[in-house]
Structure formats: structure tokens, C-alpha cells
Amino acid sequence: MIEAVVLAFVAGGLVGVSRQLNGRLAVSTSALFASFCNHLVGFVLLTAIGLVIGGLLRDGAFSGPWYIYFGGPVGVVFVALSSWIIGQIGATRSTMLIIAGQVLGGVALDWVLTGKPVSLTALGGIVLIVAGVLVAQRQRGPAN
Amino acid sequence: MPARRIDLAANLAALAAGALLSLMVHLNGELARQGGALFSSWMAHGTGTVAALLVIPLWWKAIQRSGAPRAAIPLWAYLGGFAGAVTVIMTSTAVNSSLALSGTLALGLAGQIVFSLAADRWGLFGIARRRLRLGDAVALALIVAGSALVIWGSL
Numbered sequence: 001m002i003e004a005v006v007l008a009f010v011a012g013g014l015v016g017v018s019r020q021l022n023g024r025l026a027v028s029t030s031a032l033f034a035s036f037c038n039h040l041v042g043f044v045l046l047t048a049i050g051l052v053i054g055g056l057l058r059d060g061a062f063s064g065p066w067y068i069y070f071g072g073p074v075g076v077v078f079v080a081l082s083s084w085i086i087g088q089i090g091a092t093r094s095t096m097l098i099i100a101g102q103v104l105g106g107v108a109l110d111w112v113l114t115g116k117p118v119s120l121t122a123l124g125g126i127v128l129i130v131a132g133v134l135v136a137q138r139q140r141g142p143a144n
Numbered sequence: 145m146p147a148r149r150i151d152l153a154a155n156l157a158a159l160a161a162g163a164l165l166s167l168m169v170h171l172n173g174e175l176a177r178q179g180g181a182l183f184s185s186w187m188a189h190g191t192g193t194v195a196a197l198l199v200i201p202l203w204w205k206a207i208q209r210s211g212a213p214r215a216a217i218p219l220w221a222y223l224g225g226f227a228g229a230v231t232v233i234m235t236s237t238a239v240n241s242s243l244a245l246s247g248t249l250a251l252g253l254a255g256q257i258v259f260s261l262a263a264d265r266w267g268l269f270g271i272a273r274r275r276l277r278l279g280d281a282v283a284l285a286l287i288v289a290g291s292a293l294v295i296w297g298s299l
Contacts, residue, residue: 004241012255041225061179071171072191101162121297132286
């Protein structure tokens with residue numbers, strides 16, 4: 001259990017490390033180039049892992065509907081955006097606004113996909129998130 | 145562009161990026177159901193590489209213009225994808241423990257926030273150091289509490 005807790009926490013930290021590294025690369029090159037490198041390096045590593053441990057290609061892996069294979073291109077836009085953002089507003093503000101967008105987007109997506117009404121508790125959460133975004137928007141100032 | 149406008153653009157872009165992240169997680173999750181977590185991540189990185197190559201005209205000039213000497217870019221700056229790919233493996237392991245999805249997500253968010261606070265405090269990995277204001281702490285608390293409510297209210 002404690003191993004899983006550490007694993008999940010460190011994985012979250014690595015998300016931040018990845019954003020920081022891509023942001024650094026974007027400063028010297030371009031955000032889309034940083035996103036390209038991110039995907040290429042990840043692809044090479046995952047190919048190597050797949051070759052070593054096997055089981056990369058299961059039966060039926062390619063039989064899903066066409067649109068589920070478009071997570072990659074969406075990810076390219078996501079990494080490019082976040083690599084640019086982090087250089088502008090820093091890590092903490094990037095992280096909290098991305099989380100806000102992710103949760104609000106997730107609620108909207110769930111609503112579109114399942115049509116289930118949003119619960120009152122979730123609605124309260126949405127109000128808090130929007131308030132947080134508005135407070136964040138009022139904070140500004142150059143890096144120091 | 146004045147600093148205020150760039151701030152607003154970056155804030156809006158961060159919100160949009162978060163929404164895109166939700167869409168990406170959904171699509172990659174469907175793909176993982178079809179072919180497993182490793183296949184899903186491998187495929188997403190592969191199709192992403194191809195997609196980025198298709199839009200080379202959008203970034204090639206920007207790199208030439210940036211004029212930064214290639215040698216000045218530290219090698220580790222290219223390893224963002226390495227950290228990303230390792231993350232996928234770690235989270236798909238944690239999800240299958242007693243933490244389940246909600247526990248893994250919550251701890252992952254905590255890890256992200258703690259790291260980003262440290263990154264701003266010390267200017268880690270060559271990104272400018274930033275002093276946070278009281279308002280940033282208030283905003284962070286509101287967003288974290290709101291996210292917890294949404295996750296709890298959707299269980």
C-alpha cells in the first residue's frame with residue numbers, strides 16, 4: 001500500500017518534471033518542436049519497453065472505432081500549449097489552471113457522453129473552481 | 145503584447161489545455177480498454193509524433209528564427225517525453241493497487257502541486273523562479289477543494 005502511495009505521488013511529480021523540461025526546450029526552440037521531441041522520445045522508450053517485456057500488440061488492438069486513435073494528436077496540442085504556458089505564468093499557476101480546465105472539461109465531457117445530470121455536490125465544486133480561476137486571473141506580475 | 149495580455153492569454157490557454165487533457169485521457173482510456181495501457185500510450189506517442197511531423201511548416205521557421213545556439217540547450221531538456229512515458233507506467237501500476245483510480249488521481253494531483261510549488265520557489269530545470277502571491281494560494285485552495293467536490297459528487 002505505502003509503495004503504491006509513493007508511486008502515485010511521484011508519478012504526479014513526474015508530470016510536473018515533464019512539463020518543466022518541455023517548457024525549457026520550448027524557450028530555446030519552439031513549443032511545437034518541444035511537443036514533437038516529447039512524443040518521439042516517449043515513443044522510442046515505450047517501443048523498447050514493449051520489445052523487452054512483450055505483450056505490446058494484443059488481438060483486437062486495432063479494431064476500435066477510428067476516433068479512439070486520435071488521443072496522440074490531441075496530446076501534441078496539449079504538450080505544445082503547456083510548454084508555452086509554463087514559461088509565461090510559471091509552474092504553480094499553470095498546474096492549477098490546467099487542473100481546473102481538466103475537471104471542468106471532464107464534467108462537460110461526461111455530461112455529453114452519458115447525458116447524466118450533474119449532481120448538486122459537483123455543481124458546488126464547479127462554482128469553487130470558477131471562483132478559483134477568477135482569483136488566479138487577478139494575480140499577475142513578472143517573474144522575479 | 146503587454147504583460148497583462150500575455151498573462152490573460154496564458155491563463156485561457158491553460159484552461160483550454162486542461163480541457164484537451166480530459167479529452168485525451170478519455171480517448172487513450174478507450175484505446176487502453178481495446179489494447180492495454182502500454183499499447184495505448186505507445187500508440188498515442190506514435191500517432192503524436194506523426195501528427196507533429198505533419199505540421200513541421202508551423203514550427204521549422206520558429207526554430208531557425210529563435211537563433212539559440214543548439215549547443216546551449218542542455219541534453220536533459222529533451223527528456224520530457226522520457227518522464228511522461230515513465231509516468232504512464234507508474235500510474236497504470238498504482239491504479240491496479242488498493243488506491244484504485246480516485247486514489248491514484250488524488251495523489252497524482254498532490255504530487256503535481258507539490259512539485260510545481262518547489263519548481264517556482266527554486267526555478268527548477270531552467271524555468272524562471274517565481275514568487276507566489278497570497279491570491280495564488282487562495283486560488284489553488286479553491287480549485288483543489290472544487291476538484292475534490294466534483295470527483296466526490298461524481299462517484
